[in-house]
Amino acid sequence: MRDLILEKKKDIVKRWIELTIDTYPPEGGSFMKNQKNQFANPVGAAILNGAETLYKWIMSGDKDLSPDVVRRLDDVIRIRAVQQFSASDAVGFIFLLKRVIRETLLRDALKDKNDLQELFDIDSRIDSLALHAFNMYMKCREKLFEIRAMEIRNRTSRILERACMKYGAPHEW
Amino acid sequence: MELHDLPKPQDLMNIDLNKPPETGWMDTPTVFRNGTYSYPAAGKNLKILGLANPRQWSPADEDWKLPENWKEIILQGMKERLEKYRSFRLFMDICVRCGACADKCHFFIGSGDPKNMPVLRAELIRSVYRNDFTLLGKMLGRLGGGRELTIDVLKEWFYYFFQCTECRRCSVFCPYGIDTAEVTMIGRELLNLVGLNINWVIEPVANCYRTGNHLGIPPHGLVDMWQFMTDDIEDITGIKIDLPINKKGAEILFVTPSGDYFADPGTYTCMGYMMLFHELGLDYTWSTYASEGGNFGLFTSHEMIKRLNAKIYAEAKRLGVKWIIGGECGHMWRVIHQYMETMNGPADFLEEPVSPITGTKFENAKQSKMVHITEFTSDLIKNGKLKLDPSRNDKIIATYHDSCNTARAAGLLEEPRYVIRNIMNNFYEMPENTIREQTFCCGGGAGLGNDENIEMRMRGAFPRASALRHVVDKHAVNRLLCMCAIDRATLTALCHYWAPDVTVGGIHELLANALVMKGEKERTVDLRGEPLGDEEEDE
Numbered sequence: 056m057r058d059l060i061l062e063k064k065k066d067i068v069k070r071w072i073e074l075t076i077d078t079y080p081p082e083g084g085s086f087m088k089n090q091k092n093q094f095a096n097p098v099g100a101a102i103l104n105g106a107e108t109l110y111k112w113i114m115s116g117d118k119d120l121s122p123d124v125v126r127r128l129d130d131v132i133r134i135r136a137v138q139q140f141s142a143s144d145a146v147g148f149i150f151l152l153k154r155v156i157r158e159t160l161l162r163d164a165l166k167d168k169n170d171l172q173e174l175f176d177i178d179s180r181i182d183s184l185a186l187h188a189f190n191m192y193m194k195c196r197e198k199l200f201e202i203r204a205m206e207i208r209n210r211t212s213r214i215l216e217r218a219c220m221k222y223g224a225p226h227e228w
Numbered sequence: 229m230e231l232h233d234l235p236k237p238q239d240l241m242n243i244d245l246n247k248p249p250e251t252g253w254m255d256t257p258t259v260f261r262n263g264t265y266s267y268p269a270a271g272k273n274l275k276i277l278g279l280a281n282p283r284q285w286s287p288a289d290e291d292w293k294l295p296e297n298w299k300e301i302i303l304q305g306m307k308e309r310l311e312k313y314r315s316f317r318l319f320m321d322i323c324v325r326c327g328a329c330a331d332k333c334h335f336f337i338g339s340g341d342p343k344n345m346p347v348l349r350a351e352l353i354r355s356v357y358r359n360d361f362t363l364l365g366k367m368l369g370r371l372g373g374g375r376e377l378t379i380d381v382l383k384e385w386f387y388y389f390f391q392c393t394e395c396r397r398c399s400v401f402c403p404y405g406i407d408t409a410e411v412t413m414i415g416r417e418l419l420n421l422v423g424l425n426i427n428w429v430i431e432p433v434a435n436c437y438r439t440g441n442h443l444g445i446p447p448h449g450l451v452d453m454w455q456f457m458t459d460d461i462e463d464i465t466g467i468k469i470d471l472p473i474n475k476k477g478a479e480i481l482f483v484t485p486s487g488d489y490f491a492d493p494g495t496y497t498c499m500g501y502m503m504l505f506h507e508l509g510l511d512y513t514w515s516t517y518a519s520e521g522g523n524f525g526l527f528t529s530h531e532m533i534k535r536l537n538a539k540i541y542a543e544a545k546r547l548g549v550k551w552i553i554g555g556e557c558g559h560m561w562r563v564i565h566q567y568m569e570t571m572n573g574p575a576d577f578l579e580e581p582v583s584p585i586t587g588t589k590f591e592n593a594k595q596s597k598m599v600h601i602t603e604f605t606s607d608l609i610k611n612g613k614l615k616l617d618p619s620r621n622d623k624i625i626a627t628y629h630d631s632c633n634t635a636r637a638a639g640l641l642e643e644p645r646y647v648i649r650n651i652m653n654n655f656y657e658m659p660e661n662t663i664r665e666q667t668f669c670c671g672g673g674a675g676l677g678n679d680e681n682i683e684m685r686m687r688g689a690f691p692r693a694s695a696l697r698h699v700v701d702k703h704a705v706n707r708l709l710c711m712c713a714i715d716r717a718t719l720t721a722l723c724h725y726w727a728p729d730v731t732v733g734g735i736h737e738l739l740a741n742a743l744v745m746k747g748e749k750e751r752t753v754d755l756r757g758e759p760l761g762d763e764e765e766d767e
Binding site: 079080081082083084086087090092093094095096097098100101133134137138139195198199201202203205206207209210213214217220221 | 259261263264330331336337338339340341342345452453456490491492495659661662679680682683686687690691693694695698717721724725726
């Protein structure tokens with residue numbers, strides 16, 4: 056089965072990207088698929104590069120996420136964490152890969168027990184990636200709240216600091 | 229296990245991911261999700277300005293407490309504006325929906341939401357125009373692209389016209405020259421007629437109207453703040469600056485955004501101006517009345533732009549100056565460059581600006597009599613009037629974000645770059661389709677840079693951030709330069725989220741770092757109080 060997966064890698068990744076982009080409104084999605092310049096279409100570029108790198112990791116035997124994989128996953132999650140998605144929608148695109156693999160391979164590939172074992176392995180790697188993604192999503196959301204708090208604090212901190220200096224009050228805080 | 233015993237893929241994939249609406253854009257209602265809209269204007273601020281329908285309300289509520297005849301008011305307002313502004317009628321009629329602008333908006337690129345395509349954003353209002361103001365629309369209705377103005381349409385206007393930063397990137401690509409920002413401006417004017425506005429715009433406007441600046445700081449408060457800055461400058465350089473304030477008969481009036489008085493990192497840029505003018509021995513003055521370059525009237529209505537901008541010429545006249553220098557502000561320059569003469573001119577009591585240091589005539593400012601600080605400074609550098617030590621900025625590896633309004637509205641593309649290249653050694657440009665005329669907005673202009681709108685801001689900020697991250701990866705850039713007070717605030721949040729190792733700052737902060745001043749002590753720290761050199765190397 057692994058041979059087949061390797062052979063069909065291009066189709067699988069392509070379909071995964073398609074399904075992920077389909078979570079956007081069609082007009083936005085068609086732009087993300089067609090505009091090739093990464094700076095004109097940074098969301099599309101992040102999904103494209105992300106899918107390829109993540110797929111490679113899932114099919115590899117690597118235990119930990121390499122810095123490159125972390126960065127690519129973070130790129131996609133950081134974007135989806137501020138878009139019009141619920142938490143499950145934001146990270147759920149990872150599970151779409153299960154669907155793609157089943158649709159692409161199931162009929163041809165599952166010939167014996169080993170194949171099934173392999174499929175389960177892939178499934179659990181996808182699950183593990185999704186858990187990583189969930190951690191990243193939470194970090195992004197926490198960051199947003201932190202920025203909000205920081206902005207509110209900074210609006211007056213300088214004035215307070217100056218006022219304290221002027222009237223001799225301690226201003227360390 | 230047999231194959232047929234396996235669960236179906238659909239059963240395993242029991243997650244129903246976000247499905248886009250199946251209705252057409254005209255019938256898809258707006259969802260007000262927390263983090264994607266700005267809080268409405270407080271009634272007290274509307275009262276100060278004499279604006280319509282002061283009350284407490286929330287966009288998330290079903291009932292927006294509108295006047296009963298809101299529809300009549302809006303349609304009448306549209307009629308008046310179609311007659312008054314030729315550009316508005318032209319922009320309503322001329323669009324052929326070619327799509328050139330469609331993918332140029334940072335909010336569309338960052339969100340994928342089709343109503344953030346400039347063409348569709350304008351279509352929100354254009355559909356009502358067709359329905360009520362064109363014969364074809366009246367006859368054909370929906371078939372002719374017309375749409376009745378309903379409460380849902382009005383809510384959609386509020387959501388999307390306060391989701392446009394008026395950055396005008398889309399207009400660069402329009403073959404007909406449609407300025408979609410002006411459509412947004414009219415949209416906001418109309419919304420104001422029934423009391424639909426946001427507090428982040430209206431509160432600065434109300435403050436400005438009363439005290440001259442966005443933060444509502446009275447004159448003695450400003451003087452205090454400025455003097456604190458001169459104290460900091462003395463600590464860093466050993467030079468005590470005696471700041472000219474409200475000085476009658478000075479040659480030049482200096483006007484800059486008040487954001488730079490209180491909020492870091494703008495304060496460092498403000499200190500930079502003070503140091504530069506002191507070193508030149510310039511005969512100029514600060515003003516506690518014209519204490520704000522920014523003009524959030526631009527995000528409210530044409531009448532409000534005029535009302536707030538009047539103070540600059542009024543103060544110039546009162547003090548008897550010859551001409552005016554304006555600081556590093558963004559939308560201030562759109563107002564000065566494109567509306568000031570018509571609204572508040574002619575400034576025939578002022579003289580054509582001539583630099584007292586180099587003798588250069590600023591012919592481009594003949595009409596407004598206002599010169600941008602980077603025009604003034606780049607001329608000084610070109611004529612060798614400044615002693616600069618760029619190595620003092622060696623710790624900084626910078627890139628430059630063209631602020632939308634200075635770049636697209638005022639054409640200031642080369643001057644800031646010329647200054648930057650002369651004050652530092654490490655400068656790298658972002659990719660060319662993200663700078664100069666094509667620069668991407670910070671995502672928080674036009675009054676949208678408030679904290680409650682943070683999610684939307686980060687979506688809009690992503691195109692800029694993606695270009696920034698490219699130069700961070702490639703050249704280890706650690707400073708994002710800009711010349712706009714809104715940028716200095718909003719890009720700071722952008723960097724926190726998208727590029728945490730990058731700090732934000734203005735150009736004149738770095739100029740003042742590099743400026744070798746007469747009688748200064750040996751500089752050990754920069755304007756931020758951080759060591760100039762690499763400490764480890766010093767040891």
